[in-house]
Amino acid sequence: TANADxxxxxxxxxxxxxxxDVSHDRDTFPSSQFEALHAAKVRxxxxxxxxxxxxxxxxxxxxxxxxxxxxxxxxxxxxGASLAGFWS
Numbered sequence: 001t002a003n004a005d006x007x008x009x010x011x012x013x014x015x016x017x018x019x020x021d022v023s024h025d026r027d028t029f030p031s032s033q034f035e036a037l038h039a040a041k042v043r044x045x046x047x048x049x050x051x052x053x054x055x056x057x058x059x060x061x062x063x064x065x066x067x068x069x070x071x072x073x074x075x076x077x078x079x080g081a082s083l084a085g086f087w088s
Contacts (some may be wrong), residue, residue: 002015002044003033004033004034004036004037004042005032005033005034005035007037010037012041012042012086012087013037013040013043014043014045014083014086015045016045017045017046018047018051019046019047019052020047020052041086043083047075048075050071050074051068051072051075054070055067
């Protein structure tokens with residue numbers, strides 16, 4: 001999963017999850033990962049619909065690498081401005 005707990009002790013944590021929003025799925029994304037970050041300011045970015053469509057059923061398939069990268073870059077451009085305040 002996201003391994004967000006590995007950032008314990010940080011002041012700010014940006015978690016990028018290359019999957020659909022599983023924040024309510026305890027088996028896939030256990031809340032314990034975020035409980036370890038209790039003192040941190042945390043922001044989570046999940047793959048959007050365009051990114052999910054770009055990498056399809058198998059995100060490790062090398063034939064989708066280019067389309068997935070383009071979709072991820074476009075999502076990054078869309079959410080980038082909202083992250084400026086998070087880092088400052």
